[in-house]
Amino acid sequence: MYTKDGEKYFILDAHVALWDARPENQLNVHGKQFIDCFFDYHRNLSPESEVWPYEDYLYQGGDRLMKDLFEDGYVDHAIFQPAHLGEFYKNGFGQTEEASALAKAHPEKLTYNHNFDPRNGEAGLDQLRADAERFDLKGVKLYTAEWHGDSRGYKLSDPWCYRYFELCRELGIKNIHVHKGPTIRPLDRDAFDVSDVDHAATDFTDLNFVVEHCGLPRLEDFCWIATQEPNVYAGLAVAMPFIHTRPRYFAQIIGELIYWLGEDRIFFSSDYALWTPKWLVEQFVDFQIPSDMTEYGQLTVEQKKKILGLNAAKLYDIPVPSELQVPDADETKTGPREPESADLASV
Amino acid sequence: MSAVLTGVRYDDVRRALDTVVDPELDEPVTDLGFVASVVVDGGRVEVHLRLPTSFCSPNFAWLMVSDAYDAVSALEGVERVVVELDDHHDSDLINRGLAAGAGYRGTFKHEALDNLDELRATFQRKAHTAAMERALTAYLRADPTRTEADLADVRLGDLPEDPGTEALVRRRATLGLPVDADAPVLLNDDGTRPTREQASPVLRRARSVRISVDGNAHFCRGLLATRYPGAEDDQVPRADDAHPLLPLSVLS
Numbered sequence: 001m002y003t004k005d006g007e008k009y010f011i012l013d014a015h016v017a018l019w020d021a022r023p024e025n026q027l028n029v030h031g032k033q034f035i036d037c038f039f040d041y042h043r044n045l046s047p048e049s050e051v052w053p054y055e056d057y058l059y060q061g062g063d064r065l066m067k068d069l070f071e072d073g074y075v076d077h078a079i080f081q082p083a084h085l086g087e088f089y090k091n092g093f094g095q096t097e098e099a100s101a102l103a104k105a106h107p108e109k110l111t112y113n114h115n116f117d118p119r120n121g122e123a124g125l126d127q128l129r130a131d132a133e134r135f136d137l138k139g140v141k142l143y144t145a146e147w148h149g150d151s152r153g154y155k156l157s158d159p160w161c162y163r164y165f166e167l168c169r170e171l172g173i174k175n176i177h178v179h180k181g182p183t184i185r186p187l188d189r190d191a192f193d194v195s196d197v198d199h200a201a202t203d204f205t206d207l208n209f210v211v212e213h214c215g216l217p218r219l220e221d222f223c224w225i226a227t228q229e230p231n232v233y234a235g236l237a238v239a240m241p242f243i244h245t246r247p248r249y250f251a252q253i254i255g256e257l258i259y260w261l262g263e264d265r266i267f268f269s270s271d272y273a274l275w276t277p278k279w280l281v282e283q284f285v286d287f288q289i290p291s292d293m294t295e296y297g298q299l300t301v302e303q304k305k306k307i308l309g310l311n312a313a314k315l316y317d318i319p320v321p322s323e324l325q326v327p328d329a330d331e332t333k334t335g336p337r338e339p340e341s342a343d344l345a346s347v
Numbered sequence: 348m349s350a351v352l353t354g355v356r357y358d359d360v361r362r363a364l365d366t367v368v369d370p371e372l373d374e375p376v377t378d379l380g381f382v383a384s385v386v387v388d389g390g391r392v393e394v395h396l397r398l399p400t401s402f403c404s405p406n407f408a409w410l411m412v413s414d415a416y417d418a419v420s421a422l423e424g425v426e427r428v429v430v431e432l433d434d435h436h437d438s439d440l441i442n443r444g445l446a447a448g449a450g451y452r453g454t455f456k457h458e459a460l461d462n463l464d465e466l467r468a469t470f471q472r473k474a475h476t477a478a479m480e481r482a483l484t485a486y487l488r489a490d491p492t493r494t495e496a497d498l499a500d501v502r503l504g505d506l507p508e509d510p511g512t513e514a515l516v517r518r519r520a521t522l523g524l525p526v527d528a529d530a531p532v533l534l535n536d537d538g539t540r541p542t543r544e545q546a547s548p549v550l551r552r553a554r555s556v557r558i559s560v561d562g563n564a565h566f567c568r569g570l571l572a573t574r575y576p577g578a579e580d581d582q583v584p585r586a587d588d589a590h591p592l593l594p595l596s597v598l599s
Binding site for chain 1: 371400402405548551554563
């Protein structure tokens with residue numbers, strides 16, 4: 001919970017990880033390249049006071065995670081979204097045992113989502129059944145740029161992926177978090193293309209598709225798909241820290257998302273341990289769309305409350321005290337929302 | 348009358364590299380700071396390119412590296428060209444393929460289906476859409492009586508002679524769109540003209556494209572400088588950086 005100016009905000013961090021990228025867990029040079037890329041994101045977008053030493057960044061551990069999120073970071077509940085990266089790390093990148101044990105020890109604070117890879121075929125379906133039972137899964141995290149043998153990526157529209165979605169449906173796994181990395185195959189197409197989300201969301205209307213980092217670097221394609229599919233959501237992982245170094249760009253991202261998707265389908269995420277939630281929550285509550293950007297409406301306290309926690313809490317049936325609730329916006333399910341105050345023509 | 352008998356000039360190599368564009372960011376690799384080094388030795392030229400992360404998409408990496416190879420090879424007096432991509436997860440694959448003249452399909456084997464023409468065309472369309480939005484939003488802001496619906500009637504000749512309009516005209520030419528003063532500015536993706544009622548939603552979609560291109564360009568520039576300290580000194584700001592809507596006021 002975060003309190004500012006008499007307003008109370010329920011904080012749900014919809015994308016956190018407990019990873020191990022230490023050299024002894026790296027399988028090859030790509031393990032180093034991957035964590036170095038994350039570390040550059042971290043260094044480039046964090047306020048100077050929030051930059052970690054590289055050694056800490058390689059592995060944070062459960063104690064530090066609990067402190068960073070729940071003691072220092074105002075977070076009421078967080079959801080693990082682990083990436084496997086089995087071709088880069090010996091014991092995987094996301095630490096299944098440690099993270100799921102933490103979630104089991106603190107069920108009121110942590111939800112553990114697991115992952116699947118449709119290229120594991122029938123054996124992977126059996127594994128998903130076992131994982132759903134073991135972890136009581138409500139959601140899965142899919143990293144479409146995961147390498148797998150001689151394949152370096154897959155699409156949600158692949159027939160095998162549909163088999164897995166059918167099983168998710170059967171097992172009650174309703175939230176599909178999609179992390180669009182540079183999917184290399186086929187190389188002829190845009191590696192960040194999000195059109196496969198469109199197909200899957202149309203064919204599985206009873207599943208929710210949360211597109212992490214709101215489709216960045218293809219914000220425009222994502223917005224266009226999400227405005228047409230009521231079961232597509234925007235996760236703000238990676239987008240959040242722009243609030244500090246590039247506040248005008250952040251304003252445009254939020255402005256576009258609210259215009260195309262509406263205020264009820266956007267989820268706050270720190271993407272911990274890429275960034276820590278404390279400064280992101282503080283800055284977001286203080287944030288306002290610059291007044292010269294008249295094409296967007298001003299952000300309201302209610303919108304911030306929804307984005308910071310209420311929207312994701314609803315999707316995951318996480319209890320929120322009634323005094324912290326805010327009613328849904330009376331908005332169209334599809335198509336752009338017209339914020340009444342936003343009108344470039346009236347400038 | 349004398350002539351340079353052998354050798355290539357360093358500046359000519361740089362100018363040739365100015366023509367190589369990052370398709371996704373719609374800027375020359377030279378302005379982005381992606382050129383790590385150029386070494387000229389007589390007729391031999393060696394160019395190294397670098398990117399903001401190890402995991403930048405290899406199809407764009409291939410386009411830039413192979414375009415750089417072609418641009419430098421076309422210079423008079425060049426005898427041998429080596430272009431290499433540094434520090435990328437596919438550096439070995441790409442550098443070997445390029446050196447062997449294996450082409451796109453020969454380099455990427457089963458991961459390549461046909462060619463990258465469609466990919467390139469997709470981003471040329473996005474570059475045009477972004478330039479169109481920049482020009483029309485500036486037009487709209489220049490006179491408060493103008494409305495979004497009015498944009499359906501704007502012709503190229505109505506736009507001011509400035510870098511934004513020049514950039515738009517260049518991108519139209521790339522796509523084969525008309526560039527005469529009478530040509531309508533606001534276009535749908537398929538090149539057709541929206542009605543006055545459709546103008547606002549078309550502008551809105553174009554805006555999301557422009558925000559995406561600008562945001563990515565800004566982020567990639569920053570990441571490059573984080574990855575390679577000092578790289579910011581090699582970066583040239585975009586010509587239209589003064590545009591008030593662009594996310595360029597980096598507060599610190």
